[in-house]
Amino acid sequence: MGPVLMVAVAIVFEVVATLALRASHGFTRLGPSAVVVVGYLAAFWLLAQALKSLDVGPVYAVWSGIGTVGAFIGGVLLFGEQVRVTTVIGAALIVIGVIVMNAGGGLQH
Template structure:
């Protein structure tokens, strides 16, 4: 169940981050509301997941995959440009998350 909560936290965080871009500096009410709800949901889900999972690997998975998710969302939704260094960096993030996950496990 903890892994499902981490997945939900990642999805909520990515939605909130993309809505932050769409909010245009928090000047648009609907995207701003999604920002607040999305980040609140992400933190609640992450807090619940940490009842049964180790904080280091979970935080690496949450922040790393959230970063990559925001990158992909920015490209797909806002037409942001991908550069070679960006793709390499995203790959390194995924590799680092995998190493932390495999090296430390998740459950305590």
């Protein structure tokens, strides 16, 4: 698996783990709690492997930015969280920030 694909899969694991964190109800539900632990371990392991050949700044911007937007969308779809104009603007600003940060280049070292 290439490093860019590892980052993409790490993002998926991170978003799933974050949504499971909400579903765990403070780690009082075993199934979602197990998904949290496995998901975050997998996400960080994949991210660490990708960072062997990718620069940390742009990769972390993509991982955290897309993860944040993914958790926002997942919260809306799975938990009925409210969508407000300010949250949509914030999500758009995150995406714009990730694009601007990656426009500087330097993805691989």
